[in-house]
Amino acid sequence: MTEVLAVFRSRAQAADCNAKLRGMGIPCSLINTPKEAKIGCGLSVKLSSAAFQRAGRIISRAGYSAFYGFYSLRTSCGRTLITRL
Numbered sequence: 001m002t003e004v005l006a007v008f009r010s011r012a013q014a015a016d017c018n019a020k021l022r023g024m025g026i027p028c029s030l031i032n033t034p035k036e037a038k039i040g041c042g043l044s045v046k047l048s049s050a051a052f053q054r055a056g057r058i059i060s061r062a063g064y065s066a067f068y069g070f071y072s073l074r075t076s077c078g079r080t081l082i083t084r085l
Helices: 011-023 049-062
Strands: 003-008 028-032 043-048 067-076 079-084
Touching (some): 003 049
Antiparallel strands (some): 003 043, 003 067
């Protein structure tokens, strides 16, 4: 299954985004940004690919300055594959 990560450079903004999305009924979770993303330390919001479009509109309207972008997260044969969307 492919999931989507909303990657942030600010832990506070990632936590705020997670709370905002949950408050709007989008199932998501706050996770450590995988090292494969090569974005440094931080937190990301993980959500299903079905919620990607709606979450994207909400994040765009919120104007998070530390938002880095969306990434596709897949696990295959024990490896984590991350691709920028």
